[in-house]
Amino acid sequence: MNTPHPHSQSRGRWVDHAHRLLFDPHARHGYAQTFENLIAWVIIFSMVAIFAEHVEAIELAHADFLQGFDRVCVTIFTVEYLLRVWVAPLDPRYHGKSFARLRYMASPYALIDFIAIFPFYLTALVGVDLASLQLLRMVRLLRILKLTRNVVPAWREFQALNQGRTFRAKLYALMEPTGHSGQLRVYVDNFIVFWVLLSIVCVVLESVQSVHNILSLQFILIDTVAFGVFTVEYLIRLYIAPENPRFKRAFAPHGAYVLSPQALIDLLAILPFLLETIWPNQVDLRFLRVFRLARLLKLTRYTTATVTLYKVLRREWQVIFASVFIMLLLIVLAASLGYLLEHESQPDKFENIPQAIYWAVITLASVGYGDISPVTPWGRTLTVVLSLVGVGIFAIPAGLLASAFTDQLRIDRDEFKRQLLEDLQAGDNLPTRKAAIAEEAERLHLSPEDIARLQKEAQEEFEERQREQGLSGLVILDPQHHPELVAMQASVLCHQLSLLAEHIDPQVLRERKTGASVLHPRLDEVMTVLKRP
Known part of the structure; x- marks a missing residue:
């Protein structure tokens, strides 16, 4: 019997580890999505650098930087290409097939990856004339096709949905x-x-x-x-x-x-x-x-932030309106007092009350540009008081909005959990309900972890309600609409309870937490009735 060589086993483990870590989107502790995002950003920045090279003023001033950045991009793309070739035998498209790596190298995505790095190595190893060099530089624009690696599967998913x-x-x-x-x-x-x-x-x-x-x-x-x-x-x-x-x-x-x-x-x-x-x-x-x-x-x-902000403003508009009204009242009052106290000393700066409103606003907001400032003792005293009062007055709307914003986020999450609970009560065979829940989760930008946590909470609450109602998954029919079915259901339940009463000790039921609150008060009477012939 042939045994695998230790080095072969070691290489296999390394290939499997690299595939799960960087290329398997379903791996629990992998970084496939992070790796794809990194490559996407490198592609975008490399395209910006390529366009910058075609601006003569930028190329002359930053030629060394652009060349160095292109080398970094090519290095990253080369490492990506070699890694994908290395783990190709574990790719679901080539797994179990002969010459998996060669099959991958001949695939469209691999050819695009190769074209992304080919011009750099060709110009570095083989001398080319200026026209060929410009053509090879233009070929680098095909790097943008690397982004289709994720778009094509998304398109197929969209078609299926x-x-x-x-x-x-x-x-x-x-x-x-x-x-x-x-x-x-x-x-x-x-x-x-x-x-x-x-x-x-x-x-x-x-x-x-x-x-x-x-x-x-x-x-x-x-x-x-x-x-x-x-x-x-x-x-x-x-x-x-x-x-x-x-x-x-x-x-x-x-x-x-x-x-x-x-x-x-x-x-x-x-x-x-x-x-x-x-x-x-x-x-x-x-x-x-x-x-x-x-x-x-x-x-x-x-972004859902604007939708949440709109809900907050609509819900708290009375409180916000009251705080804004107080602010306006205080601004007019401060401007009037400033005009009365400073008009004689500075008629050019406090010429009238509308002109003094500017000073009142910047003073209450604790900005204080310094272009208009009181010179009389009473005017300076008023400025100190207004500065202290303004800290609290302008902080009220900000605090209200922050608190209401947090409450609205909590309300949205609770509403989403309520929808999940309704889905559990209605059954999982309602595709329209599932679509609505998926839409709401996407609107709230919930992460998979948040969705899983809310689903778990909804499941626990649903099971708790079942225990409290003593249903345990049993569907209770309406006797007014289905009297025959209710009678049949009652007969079946009585028969099942009779069978249970013959084999279960009442003391066992008393010791169990589940159902004890429902059966314990009259448990002996129930068991006696059930054991009657």
């Missing part, structure tokens, strides 16, 4: 969190967020004249692509408006969506580019460029 659904329903699942969205919607959201952030960075850098002179063409190209992305998104959301529960019952779902706050924000994201293109000489371009910062509001769609 949306079998038999309409095209508009699929688009809605792609743009909004539902039980049919899957991981692909996350990638779509990340893609839109990336273009929002990139366009905002370009608007900020464009205001720097030296940067604008160097990257003016790049800014135009990025803004054009961003406009295309945001326009397609706006049209898609307009098309899927009838699928949205908020607008489904409206007389004109598309019109209701157009007038919604989020749609207006989406329109503001593309409107500056349209106005600048249609009327280039009739509109203030500086105003439009700054107005493009409104795209930052698009990020409110991708």
